[in-house]
Amino acid sequence: MSFRHLDRFADQASAMTRLAPSARLGIVLVVAVAAASLPLGAWLQMGILLLLVLVLAAAAGMKPQTLALRSSGPLLFVLLASTALLFLVPGETAARLGPLTVTDQGLLRFGSVLGRALPAIGAAVLLVSTTRFPEVVEALRALRFPLVVTSSLGLAYRFLYLLIDELERLRRAAESRNAGGGTTRRRRISAGFAATAVVRTFARSERTHRAMRARGYEGRLPTLHPHPLDRRSGLVLGAVALAGLAIALSARVPL
Amino acid sequence: MSAPVLQVRDLAYDYADGTRALAGVSFSVNAGERVALLGPTGAGKSTLLLHLNGLLRPRAGGVQVHDLDVGGENLREVRRRVGLVFQEPDDQLFLPTLLEDVAFGPLNEGLDPHEAEHRALDILSELGLAGREERPAHHLSGGERRLAALATVLVSRPSILVLDEPTGSLDAAARERVVGLLTRREETLLVATHDLPVARALCGRGIVLVEGRVAADGPLEELLASPTRLSGYGLRASFDPVG
Numbered sequence: 170m171s172f173r174h175l176d177r178f179a180d181q182a183s184a185m186t187r188l189a190p191s192a193r194l195g196i197v198l199v200v201a202v203a204a205a206s207l208p209l210g211a212w213l214q215m216g217i218l219l220l221l222v223l224v225l226a227a228a229a230g231m232k233p234q235t236l237a238l239r240s241s242g243p244l245l246f247v248l249l250a251s252t253a254l255l256f257l258v259p260g261e262t263a264a265r266l267g268p269l270t271v272t273d274q275g276l277l278r279f280g281s282v283l284g285r286a287l288p289a290i291g292a293a294v295l296l297v298s299t300t301r302f303p304e305v306v307e308a309l310r311a312l313r314f315p316l317v318v319t320s321s322l323g324l325a326y327r328f329l330y331l332l333i334d335e336l337e338r339l340r341r342a343a344e345s346r347n348a349g350g351g352t353t354r355r356r357r358i359s360a361g362f363a364a365t366a367v368v369r370t371f372a373r374s375e376r377t378h379r380a381m382r383a384r385g386y387e388g389r390l391p392t393l394h395p396h397p398l399d400r401r402s403g404l405v406l407g408a409v410a411l412a413g414l415a416i417a418l419s420a421r422v423p424l
Numbered sequence: 425m426s427a428p429v430l431q432v433r434d435l436a437y438d439y440a441d442g443t444r445a446l447a448g449v450s451f452s453v454n455a456g457e458r459v460a461l462l463g464p465t466g467a468g469k470s471t472l473l474l475h476l477n478g479l480l481r482p483r484a485g486g487v488q489v490h491d492l493d494v495g496g497e498n499l500r501e502v503r504r505r506v507g508l509v510f511q512e513p514d515d516q517l518f519l520p521t522l523l524e525d526v527a528f529g530p531l532n533e534g535l536d537p538h539e540a541e542h543r544a545l546d547i548l549s550e551l552g553l554a555g556r557e558e559r560p561a562h563h564l565s566g567g568e569r570r571l572a573a574l575a576t577v578l579v580s581r582p583s584i585l586v587l588d589e590p591t592g593s594l595d596a597a598a599r600e601r602v603v604g605l606l607t608r609r610e611e612t613l614l615v616a617t618h619d620l621p622v623a624r625a626l627c628g629r630g631i632v633l634v635e636g637r638v639a640a641d642g643p644l645e646e647l648l649a650s651p652t653r654l655s656g657y658g659l660r661a662s663f664d665p666v667g
Binding site for chain 1: 523529
């Protein structure tokens with residue numbers, strides 16, 4: 170399943186993978202915060218942020234088309250969620266699509282949402298492509314995210330794969346008995362899968378909790394030492410943070 | 425004769441729905457002894473094992489590990505001394521990497537993270553899992569997962585090793601690897617299994633549990649030598665399809 174190969178650039182030696190995971194996570198946060206702080210219609214700054222992400226992707230050995238392909242899923246979600254802005258924001262008529270009217274203010278907001286989302290999603294995709302999930306969790310710990318958040322993410326990561334395997338086994342069992350038929354029947358079978366998976370997940374969580382208690386768990390997940398932020402990683406993160414700050418400020422301060 | 429390290433006295437347990445799982449189980453295990461816990465499905469073997477680590481509270485009776493009653497403030501020490509390997513390795517491997525999973529027990533015992541990591545790396549190397557430290561469990565084979573589950577327990581250096589179906593769903597090569605490894609261990613061993621050849625390879629003594637009671641307790645070879653007796657306990661030394 171492609172889901173298992175999200176981090177396929179993590180094992181490649183590159184300028185990105187040589188950075189500490191916490192620095193990579195920091196870069197994503199900088200880009201996301203900088204993008205979110207840009208005012209409507211700051212096209213130049215949005216373009217510069219996107220360029221910064223493309224440069225970082227190149228440093229990771231990732232082609233722009235690969236980054237675009239990997240970003241398309243989350244971007245589609247943003248598109249779907251923000252399309253309504255085109256028609257719902259009051260303003261001058263910019264275009265007509267059948268019974269719907271696209272306003273100039275709607276276009277501005279829609280474009281700005283996309284312009285902010287592109288670099289932020291690109292940076293996030295870059296992070297998950299170049300960093301194994303356990304390293305992301307370690308990076309969150311290093312950046313002092315609450316233990317309950319990092320522990321939950323760590324457990325969820327492991328359980329997600331178990332759940333996928335569970336669903337895969339159920340699907341194979343159904344297919345081996347010629348499951349199929351019309352849409353209604355397929356929906357009913359899918360609902361059955363979901364219900365069975367939930368019940369089995371509860372049973373598994375009970376067994377896992379026992380296994381944790383058997384090894385001394387008393388409510389707090391301990392951690393091994395996190396990856397320290399080395400000097401080089403700190404410098405790169407600092408440079409990106411300064412660039413992000415400069416881009417955000419340049420959109421606010423009249424030149 | 426060495427002193428008992430594990431004593432189970434009149435242990436009784438009922439499930440929440442009222443089903444009787446254990447109905448007065450008693451036995452003791454001496455230091456260094458290797459005991460096979462046999463019995464048909466539903467005999468109460470797994471339920472009994474959960475009591476040895478204090479994961480279930482008995483309705484009556486009790487368990488003593490060395491000189492400690494299992495329960496209350498002794499639980500932490502009991503769980504360090506009794507290493508329990510669960511039937512399903514995936515239940516036991518819940519952290520993002522193998523190294524974190526193996527270091528989990530020592531960290532809970534309060535070990536310094538560097539010492540915990542050192543110990544975890546040592547045991548992974550001993551079990552032939554060196555180089556897989558940073559892998560998540562779903563990137564390991566079935567046999568490797570079984571060994572990894574064993575590593576999560578051995579790392580705490582327990583004096584009693586309790587294993588629930590340690591060779592379940594393994595192919596012949598992986599089964600031989602696990603059994604080979606266990607035969608070299610020096611801990612007191614209690615193994616619940618349906619796999620009679622594995623029981624024979626690992627243990628000198630057998631306890632047969634039937635419907636929550638001890639039906640037989642003695643030298644394993646004597647138990648296995650009588651197919652009629654085994655059959656009476658719902659066990660089979662050979663495979664004879666019915667019908």
